[in-house]
Amino acid sequence: MTDAAIPRFTGDASPYAGGDPYADHRTAAFPFTHLVDLADRRLGAGVIAANDEFFAERENLLKPGPAVFDPEHFGHKGKIMDGWETRRRRGVSAAEPHPTADDHDWALVRLGAPGVIRGIVLDTAHFRGNYPQAVSVEAVALPGSPSPEDLLAPDVKWTTLVPRTAVGGHAANGFAVDAEQRFTHLRINQHPDGGIARLRVHGEVAPDPAWLGALGTFDLAALENGGLVEDASDRFYSPATNTIQPGRSRKMDDGWETRRRRDKGNDWISYRLAAQSGIRAVEIDTAYLKGNSAGWASLSVRDGGNAGDNDWTEVLPRTRLQPDTNHRFVLDGPVRATHVRIDIFPDGGISRLRLFGSLTDEGAAALAARHRELGG
Numbered sequence: 001m002t003d004a005a006i007p008r009f010t011g012d013a014s015p016y017a018g019g020d021p022y023a024d025h026r027t028a029a030f031p032f033t034h035l036v037d038l039a040d041r042r043l044g045a046g047v048i049a050a051n052d053e054f055f056a057e058r059e060n061l062l063k064p065g066p067a068v069f070d071p072e073h074f075g076h077k078g079k080i081m082d083g084w085e086t087r088r089r090r091g092v093s094a095a096e097p098h099p100t101a102d103d104h105d106w107a108l109v110r111l112g113a114p115g116v117i118r119g120i121v122l123d124t125a126h127f128r129g130n131y132p133q134a135v136s137v138e139a140v141a142l143p144g145s146p147s148p149e150d151l152l153a154p155d156v157k158w159t160t161l162v163p164r165t166a167v168g169g170h171a172a173n174g175f176a177v178d179a180e181q182r183f184t185h186l187r188i189n190q191h192p193d194g195g196i197a198r199l200r201v202h203g204e205v206a207p208d209p210a211w212l213g214a215l216g217t218f219d220l221a222a223l224e225n226g227g228l229v230e231d232a233s234d235r236f237y238s239p240a241t242n243t244i245q246p247g248r249s250r251k252m253d254d255g256w257e258t259r260r261r262r263d264k265g266n267d268w269i270s271y272r273l274a275a276q277s278g279i280r281a282v283e284i285d286t287a288y289l290k291g292n293s294a295g296w297a298s299l300s301v302r303d304g305g306n307a308g309d310n311d312w313t314e315v316l317p318r319t320r321l322q323p324d325t326n327h328r329f330v331l332d333g334p335v336r337a338t339h340v341r342i343d344i345f346p347d348g349g350i351s352r353l354r355l356f357g358s359l360t361d362e363g364a365a366a367l368a369a370r371h372r373e374l375g376g
Contacts, residue, residue: 082197130169139183238253281329289349297344
């Protein structure tokens with residue numbers, strides 16, 4: 001992936017003239033957005049500090065869903081925006097009224113899960129003439145739960161992921177990232193001031209092997225533990241990644257639902273586990289899927305191989321599923337696998353898939369080696 005392939009947006013958007021505020025929103029199909037959002041609040045992400053949030057609070061950056069716009073919504077400080085917006089910067093005197101080239105505002109973001117970042121989207125939706133002139137993004141990996149003061153200490157070495165780059169108003173500004181390192185926190189800079197509606201940080205979770213080793217038995221497919229969706233037959237209503245998000249589904253679109261099939265096929269998701277593991281138990285949850293849950297499901301595994309390989313071994317035969325129900329299955333001894341595939345018949349959806357077990361010795365060694373490669 002080359003950075004030149006990422007569309008760039010600059011300049012103001014037209015003033016809002018009524019109707020759908022997203023009708024003139026500038027965006028593109030960025031090549032990394034299928035990856036998990038490491039800054040998802042469901043994973044535990046948070047905006048832990050900002051130097052200024054006079055007009056709109058920093059926490060809005062990580063809200064799920066697109067930013068909303070109400071043209072009549074004003075408060076004591078001015079127009080209320082669904083994003084992070086700072087006051088206008090000024091120079092030091094009447095003779096020097098403009099901010100300097102180095103003046104900027106910043107926010108510190110804790111990723112929900114440490115990982116390798118492949119792409120970042122800074123969306124200035126509805127900030128048409130009050131967006132930053134440019135943005136930059138830095139990243140760092142620190143152990144534990146560092147405070148803002150820890151992160152801002154002079155001895156902390158930040159890595160630049162996005163150099164200072166001009167952006168556009170009312171636009172999804174996307175940046176490909178090429179840094180094969182594990183990061184835990186970001187510093188979002190806007191030069192010199194302005195507003196950003198949403199931040200999305202797409203990448204791959206890089207879990208701590210020591211933590212997983214201490215857990216012993218854990219969910220091998222969970223996003224927060226390094227599992228990921230490799231492919232899916234259908235993403236029409238909702239992303240397959242929802243099935244390995246933390247916690248139980250809280251509403252219908254918090255799971256995975258496919259369109260209605262009119263052929264004789266079936267739908268499926270394939271997953272890559274955190275590392276080679278021994279699976280002992282399975283949960284298939286259809287919470288909030290009542291008239292549209294999958295009718296039956298089966299589970300197959302693969303140990304090693306390449307994406308697209310079809311040498312799957314069935315470990316859970318086709319089994320009837322009930323609507324809005326959590327189904328539990330204990331397997332006959334640990335099943336060794338690096339990849340898992342769930343097939344649902346004929347269509348419909350599931351809300352969560354949980355695969356409980358432990359890393360094999362080989363899997364633990366591979367995960368530890370990868371952790372070292374990423375600077376952990």
